[in-house]
Amino acid sequence: xxxxxxxxxxxxxxxxxxxxxxxxxxxxxxxxxxxxxxxxxxxxxxxxxxxxxxxxxxxxxxxxxxxxxxxxxxxxxxxxxxxxxxxxxxxxxxxxxxxxxxxxxxxxxxxxxxxxxxxxxxxxxxxxxxxxxxxxxxxxxxxxxxxxxxxxxxxxxxxxxxxxxxxxxxxxxxxxxxxxxxxxxxxxxxxxxxxxxxxxxxxxxxxxxxxxxxxxxxxxxxxxxxxxxxxxxxxxxxxxxxxxxxxxxxxxxxxxxxxxxxxxxxxxxxxxxxxxxxxxxxxx
Amino acid sequence: xxxxxxxxxxxxxxxxxxxxxxxxxxxxxxxxxxxxxxxxxxxxxxxxxxxxxxxxxxxxxxxxxxxxxxxxxxxxxxxxxxxxxxxxxxxxxxxxxxxxxxxxxxxxxxxxxxxxxxxxxxxxxxxxxxxxxxxxxxxxxxxxxxxxxxxxxxxxxxxxxxxxxxxxxxxxxxxxxxxxxxxxxxxxxxxxxxxxxxxxxxxxxxxxxxxxxxxxxxxxxxxxxxxxxxxxxxxxxxxxxxxxxxxxxxxxxxxxxxxxxxxxxxxxx
Numbered sequence: 001x002x003x004x005x006x007x008x009x010x011x012x013x014x015x016x017x018x019x020x021x022x023x024x025x026x027x028x029x030x031x032x033x034x035x036x037x038x039x040x041x042x043x044x045x046x047x048x049x050x051x052x053x054x055x056x057x058x059x060x061x062x063x064x065x066x067x068x069x070x071x072x073x074x075x076x077x078x079x080x081x082x083x084x085x086x087x088x089x090x091x092x093x094x095x096x097x098x099x100x101x102x103x104x105x106x107x108x109x110x111x112x113x114x115x116x117x118x119x120x121x122x123x124x125x126x127x128x129x130x131x132x133x134x135x136x137x138x139x140x141x142x143x144x145x146x147x148x149x150x151x152x153x154x155x156x157x158x159x160x161x162x163x164x165x166x167x168x169x170x171x172x173x174x175x176x177x178x179x180x181x182x183x184x185x186x187x188x189x190x191x192x193x194x195x196x197x198x199x200x201x202x203x204x205x206x207x208x209x210x211x212x213x214x215x216x217x218x219x220x221x222x223x224x225x226x227x228x229x230x231x232x233x234x235x236x237x238x239x240x241x242x243x244x245x246x247x248x249x250x251x252x253x254x255x256x257x258x259x260x261x262x263x264x265x266x267x268x269x270x271x272x273x274x275x276x277x278x279x280x281x282x283x284x
Numbered sequence: 285x286x287x288x289x290x291x292x293x294x295x296x297x298x299x300x301x302x303x304x305x306x307x308x309x310x311x312x313x314x315x316x317x318x319x320x321x322x323x324x325x326x327x328x329x330x331x332x333x334x335x336x337x338x339x340x341x342x343x344x345x346x347x348x349x350x351x352x353x354x355x356x357x358x359x360x361x362x363x364x365x366x367x368x369x370x371x372x373x374x375x376x377x378x379x380x381x382x383x384x385x386x387x388x389x390x391x392x393x394x395x396x397x398x399x400x401x402x403x404x405x406x407x408x409x410x411x412x413x414x415x416x417x418x419x420x421x422x423x424x425x426x427x428x429x430x431x432x433x434x435x436x437x438x439x440x441x442x443x444x445x446x447x448x449x450x451x452x453x454x455x456x457x458x459x460x461x462x463x464x465x466x467x468x469x470x471x472x473x474x475x476x477x478x479x480x481x482x483x484x485x486x487x488x489x490x491x492x493x494x495x496x497x498x499x500x501x502x503x504x505x506x507x508x509x510x511x512x513x514x515x516x517x518x519x520x521x522x523x524x525x526x527x528x529x530x531x532x533x534x535x536x537x538x539x540x541x542x543x544x545x546x547x548x549x550x551x552x553x
Contacts, residue, residue: 024454033458040465044474048328051475052335185310193316196323206330
């Protein structure tokens with residue numbers, strides 16, 4: 001496919017995704033909507049930490065910063081994966097446009113990439129707002145000491161981590177899209193299922209060392225673990241791990257995820273064409 | 285009068301049957317819904333372990349997770365149901381039939397309750413066993429009373445929200461979505477709400493789930509009885525008495541407005 005066609009497809013898909021996501025509300029309401037849910041998730045985890053610390057009468061600022069960064073960046077992951085997972089249902093069964101996109105000269109793969117990039121933009125916006133308001137509430141209003149030097153963030157390291165992480169989570173989104181193309185039975189809950197597993201084993205709000213050995217093995221196989229480690233290293237400069245090793249393992253697990261996503265998505269498209277699933281409308 | 289009552293009871297039963305049958309038609313749903321919430325709950329339990337708090341906090345998490353299954357059901361399978369009906373074209377059939385909308389909602393609520401109870405019992409049992417939750421249930425009937433009152437108040441709230449979905453599409457959808465985590469946070473799903481700042485405690489008192497969660501925890505984990513939790517009982521009764529008639533009024537109002545504006549059968553909003 002010509003590069004121009006690919007670029008145009010991606011651009012139009014980003015634009016379409018943005019319109020679908022935002023045109024039900026004015027920009028302020030949209031921004032509030034995109035902030036409130038993740039912020040509430042962060043506040044819930046933060047208050048659990050606060051309550052637990054109050055009960056034992058020991059507050060560890062380092063641990064709190066660990067949780068704050070982990071939970072905020074996990075929301076970024078969830079939003080990308082969730083937007084891609086729901087896309088197939090929305091376009092196939094709800095708006096009934098998937099068949100038209102499939103018939104067009106562009107490719108469904110690039111269209112999904114465009115929609116995913118829109119999800120990345122929204123997730124980034126949400127991440128910044130959540131992190132900003134989270135710090136404002138916990139540090140500014142509740143007066144909790146959060147040892148983060150915002151001016152000392154290693155931006156190149158963070159940018160590299162985000163780039164690799166985004167590639168990895170978009171790939172994961174393709175896997176979920178592929179599954180949802182093949183079956184409608186789990187379309188509403190699939191991303192929730194995946195995110196709940198990643199939340200437990202990815203070292204989001206507690207250190208994976210607390211898990212039993214089999215849990216740690218799962219944790220060590222997940223890109224989320226290395227993504228969050230690298231993000232924490234860039235922001236908190238925590239010495240719990242070596243950044244280079246973490247980044248290398250993130251690259252490796254990302255590569256594996258990309259490989260799996262290519263395989264699953266190609267198989268899904270082949271099966272969809274063979275079994276007539278492209279326009280199969282099911283109400284699950 | 286009696287004919288009407290019998291007909292509407294049959295409507296409620298029919299809607300209950302569809303809901304129970306539909307909600308359990310795929311065995312993998314049942315398995316996923318029963319066991320996957322344990323992953324998120326486990327993460328919270330590990331957080332408390334990391335902080336070194338007592339085992340009763342694992343109990344708070346398990347009970348919170350169990351009750352949240354009902355809250356999720358109220359939001360997505362009760363409030364949002366008219367949205368689905370509108371999208372699939374069955375809402376018109378309900379509206380032209382000589383039946384009460386409240387009977388349909390009652391059937392949805394009862395069916396949702398049956399489905400969610402199956403899942404909630406699994407979450408409670410598995411969670412309690414895995415995390416060895418210390419149970420101190422001195423007055424089981426009080427705990428059950430609070431549980432059923434919480435369910436009544438929550439589903440009444442769901443009926444009230446359902447009226448919004450008669451008229452609105454994505455706006456109502458996003459509103460329901462917006463109520464998921466904030467209510468979890470403010471109702472103290474995973475911690476006692478008394479630790480929240482005063483302003484948030486005031487806000488929390490507007491949510492029936494807050495009283496239900498706190499009451500059940502006190503009776504099931506702290507070993508308290510009716511002498512301590514009677515204010516919770518009163519609060520939950522008041523919620524139901526206010527929300528149920530309000531739901532009926534809102535439903536009538538929204539239906540009439542929807543007819544005037546021609547939005548009752550509008551799809552893809």
